[in-house]
Amino acid sequence: MLTLNNIEVIYNDVILVLKGMSLQVPEGKIVGLLGSxxxxxxxxLKAISGLLKPENGEVTDGSIEFLGEQIHNQDAAEIVRKGIFQVMEGRRVFEHLTVEENLIAGGYTRQGANLKGDLEMVYGYFPRLKDRQKQTAGYLSGGEQQMLAIGRALMARPRLMMLDEPSLGLAPLLVMEIFHIIKRINEERGTTILLVEQNANLTLGVADYAYIMENGRIVLEGYPDILRENADVREFYLGLTEVGQRKSYREVKHYKRRKRWLS
Ligand SMILES: Nc1ncnc2c1ncn2[C@@H]1O[C@H](COP(=O)(O)OP(=O)(O)OP(=O)(O)O)[C@@H](O)[C@H]1O
Ligand SMILES: [Mg+2]
Known part of the structure; x- marks a missing residue:
């Protein structure tokens, strides 16, 4: 469905950040993208969704193909219309609007939308949002705001939903709840998902396939079961040593600085 082929991204005409990045997201799957x-x-994600321009970034090489069409020069609004929706890092919601107003804003790109039905669909996945539908979004907890951000994306009925670190700053139980819902959305609605995360354990638990990136390119990829067995993944991303003992974070971090995926 989505293919990134060797893309290069430069910020401010000089800072080379993506250095030949390639990945594929097959229709109907959940693909994880891990990296520190x-x-x-x-x-x-911004290269895919056309959001580099406001940050003075540019795709300078390679290609981005979505459903057989080159999209890397198109603007963000056009890409949303094609069915790609990005949930930004840091749960960006409209703080002064209510929960329901936020959701309705998410559906604005569609014409002839069945708003009521879609609101019920979102509330079905996130009953907490239904309880708080008239509340101002800015007063929601972090987890509820993340749910709202995902709910807003659902209102756009995306074909490809891209989530940027949905677990960031949330308590473990809440993260599990959100990942469970992401999986349900994929299974029940057939929404294709590109899931960017640092939480390798949970990501490998829901993804059909995963990539690990470092320093602007993919350094490892594979099916979750196989990645879980990889010594480097166990060491750096799962915090496990070969004997299955948990290492201290400090130790792993220190080691990580010395060892690189590609060197
Ligand atoms: N607008 C920008 N201008 C210049 N450099 C940028 C810009 N945005 C990001 N970068 C640089 O690009 C590199 C990659 O940043 P990016 O935000 O894509 O990383 P990330 O993998 O999402 O990290 P994190 O897990 O911390 O969110 C970093 O070195 C960052 O400093
Ligand atoms: Mg990031």
Whole structure:
């Protein structure tokens, strides 16, 4: 459905951030994109959704193909109309609007939309939002705002939904709840999902296939079961040593600085 072929992204005409990034997202699947801070995950999503321009970034090489069409020079609104919707990092909601107004705003791109039915569909996935439909979004908890951000994306009935670190800053139980809902959305609605994360364990739990990126390119890819067995993944992303013991975060981080995926 989506193919990135060797793309290069440069910010401010000089800062090369993506250095030959390639990945594929097959229709109907959940694909995970893992990587540590600064690897280029958000930049990858912005390249796909046409959101680099406001940040003075540009795709300078390679190609981005969605449903057989080149989209890398198109503007963000056009890409949304094609069915790609990005849920930005940091749960961006309209803070002064109510929950329901936020959701209705998410459906604005569609004509002849069945708003009521779609609101019920979103509330079905996120009953907490239904309880708070008249509340101002700015006063929701972090987890509820993340649910609202995903709910708003659902209102646009995307074919491809891209989520940028939905687990960021949330308590583990809430993250599990949200990942479970993401999986349901994929299974029940057939929505294709590109899931950007640092939480490798949960991502490998829901994804059909996953990529690991570092320093602007993919360094490892595979089916979750196989990645879980990979020594480097266990060490750096799952925090496990070969004997299955949990390492201290500090230790892993230190080691990580010394060892690179490709060196
Ligand atoms: N607008 C920008 N101008 C210049 N450099 C940028 C810009 N946005 C990002 N970068 C740089 O590009 C690199 C990748 O950033 P990006 O946000 O894509 O990483 P990330 O993998 O999403 O990290 P995180 O997990 O911290 O969100 C970083 O070194 C960052 O400093
Ligand atoms: Mg990011």
């Amino acid at each position: 801070n600064g690897a280029g995950k958000s930049t990858t």
